[in-house]
Amino acid sequence: MVGEMGGVRRGVVVIRRAEGRDAKRLTRLVRSSRAYEGRYSSMVEGYRVGPDYIEAHRVFVAVEEGGDGAGAGERDSERVLGFYALMVEPAELDLMFVADHAQGYGIGRRLVEHMREEAWRAGLDSVRVVSHPPAEGFYCSMGARPVGMVPANPPAVMWDRPELAFLVGPGGES
DSSP: OOOEETTEEOOEEEEEEOOGGGHHHHHHHHHHOGGGOGGGHHHHTTOOOOHHHHHHSEEEEEEEESOTTOOTTOGGGEEEEEEEEEETTTTEEEEEEEOGGGTTTTHHHHHHHHHHHHHHHTTOSEEEEEOOGGGHHHHHHTTOEEEEEEOOBTTTBOSOEEEEEEEOOGGGOO
16 A cells, blocks of 8 residues: 655555564654643553563554655664554453554554454454543444443543444454
8 A cells, every 4th residue: 555644655554463672663652642632641641562561462553664754763664653452351452543644544444454353363252442532433433332431540541431342253344
């Protein structure tokens, strides 16, 4: 898939298993997300996606291979566009982020489709999502169904969050 992001020609987008050496880039993506500015900033302040987390869980990263926009220090001309972490026990989409510069280009859709296929391969029937409030509409547009609200848990989380579920089936169908 070759396209335009931010007016610059890009390379092929690939979703691959994250590795421990991706930890700093994933942490940077989480901490710099505009979705967590303002009142939501405390949620990601000091947040860390460590190599131990990546090794212990099913973490997948969407990268742009061979594009001309890879940042300094990024692996073999890869540019991180987004990632997700699927927990199997219990079944939950723990993290999902798309880089600000990559939003609106179908990266989130591809990550959700990949997550559903991965969940199916893991034998899961459904995947729980405790959503960042502004992301609820995106998850619903991808087929997640509202199942409730998770109450605030101060001081870590100061607001109620929507709880949703993806049904998982062959080919990621719900």
